[in-house]
Amino acid sequence: MMNLRDIRTHIPDDKPGRIFLFIALISISSVILIFTFLFGTASPVLLKEGAGFITGTEWNYHTGEYGILLLLIGSLVLTAVTMAIALPLSLFTAIFLAEWSPRWLAGILRPPIEMLVGIPSVVYGIFGFFILENIFQYYVDPFIDSTLGFIWIFKDVNPSSGISILLAATVLSIMILPTVTALSQEALETVPRDYRHASLALGATKWETIKKIILPAAMPGIITAFILGLMRAIGETMAIVMLMGNCLHFPTSILDTGYAMTSKILNDIGYWVSFDEPKSALFAIGVAIFVMEFIFVALARLIGYRFSIDRRE
Amino acid sequence: MENHETILETKKLNLFYGDKQALIDVDLSVYKNHVTALIGPSGCGKSTLIRCFNRMNDLVSDCRIEGQVIYHDQNLYSPAVDVVHMRKKIGMVFQQPNPFPKSIYDNVAYGPRVHGIKDKKILDGIVEKSLMQAALWDEVHDRLDDPAMGLSGGQQQRLCIARTLAVEPEIILMDEPCSALDPIATAKIESLIDDLKKEYTVIIVTHSMSQASRVSDFTGFMYLGKMIEFGETEKIFTSPDEELTNNYITGRFG
Ligand SMILES: Nc1ncnc2c1ncn2[C@@H]1O[C@H](COP(=O)(O)OP(=O)(O)OP(=O)(O)O)[C@@H](O)[C@H]1O
Ligand SMILES: [Mg+2]
Numbered sequence: 034m035m036n037l038r039d040i041r042t043h044i045p046d047d048k049p050g051r052i053f054l055f056i057a058l059i060s061i062s063s064v065i066l067i068f069t070f071l072f073g074t075a076s077p078v079l080l081k082e083g084a085g086f087i088t089g090t091e092w093n094y095h096t097g098e099y100g101i102l103l104l105l106i107g108s109l110v111l112t113a114v115t116m117a118i119a120l121p122l123s124l125f126t127a128i129f130l131a132e133w134s135p136r137w138l139a140g141i142l143r144p145p146i147e148m149l150v151g152i153p154s155v156v157y158g159i160f161g162f163f164i165l166e167n168i169f170q171y172y173v174d175p176f177i178d179s180t181l182g183f184i185w186i187f188k189d190v191n192p193s194s195g196i197s198i199l200l201a202a203t204v205l206s207i208m209i210l211p212t213v214t215a216l217s218q219e220a221l222e223t224v225p226r227d228y229r230h231a232s233l234a235l236g237a238t239k240w241e242t243i244k245k246i247i248l249p250a251a252m253p254g255i256i257t258a259f260i261l262g263l264m265r266a267i268g269e270t271m272a273i274v275m276l277m278g279n280c281l282h283f284p285t286s287i288l289d290t291g292y293a294m295t296s297k298i299l300n301d302i303g304y305w306v307s308f309d310e311p312k313s314a315l316f317a318i319g320v321a322i323f324v325m326e327f328i329f330v331a332l333a334r335l336i337g338y339r340f341s342i343d344r345r346e
Numbered sequence: 347m348e349n350h351e352t353i354l355e356t357k358k359l360n361l362f363y364g365d366k367q368a369l370i371d372v373d374l375s376v377y378k379n380h381v382t383a384l385i386g387p388s389g390c391g392k393s394t395l396i397r398c399f400n401r402m403n404d405l406v407s408d409c410r411i412e413g414q415v416i417y418h419d420q421n422l423y424s425p426a427v428d429v430v431h432m433r434k435k436i437g438m439v440f441q442q443p444n445p446f447p448k449s450i451y452d453n454v455a456y457g458p459r460v461h462g463i464k465d466k467k468i469l470d471g472i473v474e475k476s477l478m479q480a481a482l483w484d485e486v487h488d489r490l491d492d493p494a495m496g497l498s499g500g501q502q503q504r505l506c507i508a509r510t511l512a513v514e515p516e517i518i519l520m521d522e523p524c525s526a527l528d529p530i531a532t533a534k535i536e537s538l539i540d541d542l543k544k545e546y547t548v549i550i551v552t553h554s555m556s557q558a559s560r561v562s563d564f565t566g567f568m569y570l571g572k573m574i575e576f577g578e579t580e581k582i583f584t585s586p587d588e589e590l591t592n593n594y595i596t597g598r599f600g
Contacts, residue, residue: 136407227444231506234400235457235513236434245460246446 071323075316077309086317092281092297094305099314101321103281107198107291108267108325111277114202114287115209115266120259123210127217127255132243149211158272161204166276169203170195174288188286194278199287201276205269209262216261220254221247249340256337260330267326270295294318294325350377353547354399354436354517359413361394363406368394370571372413376517376564381539381548383562383579385555387594390568392551393441396519398422399549400436401429434461437515441522443502445494445509450477450486453494453505457513472512480508481538500531507538511546518542520550524557536561555595559583567591 045051079086082099089100130139174197178189191197224247232242248255270293278290279300298315305311354376361369368391376382384392397403398415401422415422422432434457445453454473463469473490477483482504486497494505503523510518520539524532539548539561552558558565559579566576567590575582575591586592 225444227440227442228446230402230405230440231444231446231509232456232460233405234402234433234438234440235460235509236430236432237457237460238430241460245456250447 071316071319074313075320076313078313078317079320082317087321092314094308094311094314097310099317101294101318103283104292104294104297104318105321105325106283107277108293108295108322110284110287110291111198111202111205111273111293112263112266112329114198115205116259116263118202119206119209119213119262119266122206123213123258123262124217124255126210126214127221128243128248130214131218131221132239132247143215146211147215149207150215154208154269154271157204157208158275161200161272161276165200165204166195168195169197169200173199177288186286187288189288190286191288191290196276196278196290197288198277198284198291201273201291201293202287204272204276205266208269208272209265212265213258213262216258217251217255220251220258223254224250252337252340256333260333263329263333264326267322267329268295270299274299294322350380352376353378353417354549355416356395356398357414357416359395359398359415360411361391361398361403362410362412364408368571369398372568372571372573374566374573374576376547376549378547379543379545380563381543381550381561383558383565384549384551384568385553385558385565385594386568386574388553391571392568393521394571395568396438396521396549396551399517399519400433400438402438404429434513435515436517436519437510437513438519439503439506439510439521439523441525443499443506443526445497445502445505447493447495449491450494450497450505451490454508454512457509461513476508476512477505479511479538479542480504481534481541482508498531500527500534503527503531503535504538507535511542515546517547517549520548522551522553525553532557555583567594569594 045054078099082089085100087100087105088102089098090102091098091100092104093099130142134142170192174189174192174195177187177199178192181187182189228246228250229242232246233239237245273293274296277293277296279292279296280290281292282290284291298318301311302315305315352375356372356374359369359372359374360367372391372395374395384395386392394403398411399417399422403409403411411423417432417436420427446456448456451473454476455469458469458472463472474483474487477486482501485501486492486505494502497505503526507518507523524535527535536557539550542548543563550558550561562579564577565579565582567574567582567586567588569590575586575588577587582591583595586595
């Protein structure tokens with residue numbers, strides 16, 4: 034156990050050290066403050082509902098029932114579809130940029146890709162709503178339905194609208210694509226050249242070298258990139274509210290509407306924040322999002338650990 | 347020299363990095379089952395030349411080559427050459443030990459696996475044989491699954507040699523393989539090179555004249571991108587024809 038004396042030995046004895054310690058304490062305490070506030074506000078409803086908070090499907094402020102199962106499913110499906118679109122796209126783009134594209138092309142492509150990061154999410158939402166929605170309704174949804182519709186998850190359940198989990202996931206993918214691509218590319222480019230040379234000198238082809246040496250060696254960095262993308266996908270609110278339909282039900286298909294946890298908070302907080310229990314319930318959703326992110330990050334790390342080479346290091 | 351079989355030969359080899367010429371009209375014959383050393387002051391083009399032999403210079407974007415490198419009656423730089431296949435036949439050991447961040451076993455098995463060998467028994471055999479040849483087997487046979495990065499520098503370099511041997515090349519190129527090693531590890535690698543020439547042809551770049559005289563049968567002295575003198579090692583180190591060579595080996599410059 035640490036006692037006060039031990040802690041005191043960690044206080045730097047030079048002036049710059051103390052200043053940095055003080056500043057670090059400010060940022061650390063702000064994080065602690067947010068957590069305390071979040072959990073504190075959420076605890077009445079969490080305690081009242083118990084496990085029912087996760088398993089319940091009813092959300093009703095008047096009867097005081099708070100179950101997030103459908104919202105949870107909405108968020109999970111949305112995240113899964115987003116990752117299914119964004120991960121392969123950004124990974125392959127990153128591999129192309131890092132390994133095949135000539136320097137000048139990578140130089141031209143990179144700034145616009147990076148600029149996409151700075152666009153506010155509401156703009157993506159508007160773009161999705163006014164442009165992609167139509168395209169999805171008339172072209173994408175019918176196409177998916179006619180080709181893959183015999184599998185229930187690809188069925189176009191509401192042909193009269195383009196609003197769907199897939200639409201939200203597509204826009205979300207475009208949003209996280211730049212970050213994930215740029216960071217993955219960086220991870221690939223920082224793999225020591227020595228490995229590449231050694232592999233090529235052994236008579237491996239470029240693709241074999243990428244597959245067997247460079248990708249595994251870059252895996253920790255790529256996983257970090259994916260995690261950042263994942264976090265943004267789970268936490269994103271604005272664009273999703275506009276594109277996913279916000280209909281509290283069990284989505285049967287990726288072309289169905291759904292309701293994500295973040296959307297629920299955004300939609301309801303304005304009115305219900307002045308009531309104690311509803312406010313607590315909405316903060317409880319916040320806790321759920323936080324826990325979900327935590328689990329996903331842990332999972333991603335675990336998977337990355339399996340893929341990366343030389344686990345013992 | 348007449349009764350030595352030439353395995354690799356350069357003819358009027360010129361190499362440019364952008365505008366800068368790094369090799370000037372280099373003519374060199376490398377004899378089969380012998381060790382050829384390349385010496386010369388820093389920046390004279392030794393690494394550049396040795397990298398021409400397995401076309402690692404292809405990775406340098408603005409590198410241009412004129413002239414020929416003849417290997418088995420074929421110009422390595424002719425479009426018909428399958429570079430990947432050629433590199434299997436002409437292996438390379440780098441200056442810095444560069445094992446992959448994988449296990450010792452996987453490092454040695456990497457080449458054979460890439461070339462399609464999947465049978466675990468065959469791979470086991472190759473790994474053992476290669477590590478034996480590289481004089482590393484005794485030190486690592488009970489920890490083949492340990493990470494290669496955990497080996498000492500000298501062991502890592504011998505692992506890299508084993509990894510190269512595992513693909514059964516004809517020629518092994520070594521660019522200052524001992525420069526990152528201590529004298530004991532260096533001695534091990536030198537005696538290894540001596541054993542290797544029974545089965546392989548070795549070309550080694552070195553800064554150490556004593557190393558060149560110990561391990562090599564033939565020596566080429568390079569200066570400012572030119573091959574100044576080439577001949578039997580003993581002759582180069584005792585009675586060179588060229589003034590420059592003499593100055594270099596007696597330590598008057600470089
Ligand atoms: N990738 C490159 N791009 C441009 N110039 C290069 C490149 N590699 C080498 N050079 C130049 O070519 C010349 C020969 O370099 P090289 O590395 O072959 O010398 P070296 O004899 O191996 O020297 P050292 O003993 O220091 O290793 C040098 O002048 C060097 O600056
Ligand atoms: Mg060199």
